[in-house]
């Protein structure tokens with residue numbers, strides 16, 4: 324008779340999936356349809372309500388500025 328094999332416990336640890344997102348200005352930009360003031364989503368989130376400085380509440384989504392990366396030699 325041989326000793327029973329040790330129980331194999333499944334590893335409860337899972338590899339961390341969350342990778343740090345790159346710091347780029349990929350936030351959505353909104354433009355007031357009345358005065359044209361551009362506001363970022365981050366900025367709007369800080370406010371108690373989505374409202375432009377002119378008081379208008381209608382925004383349209385515009386493309387955020389894309390910073391082109393230039394490779395240095």
Ligand SMILES: [Zn+2]
Pocket residue numbers: 355356357358359360375376377378379
């Ligand atoms: Zn406005």
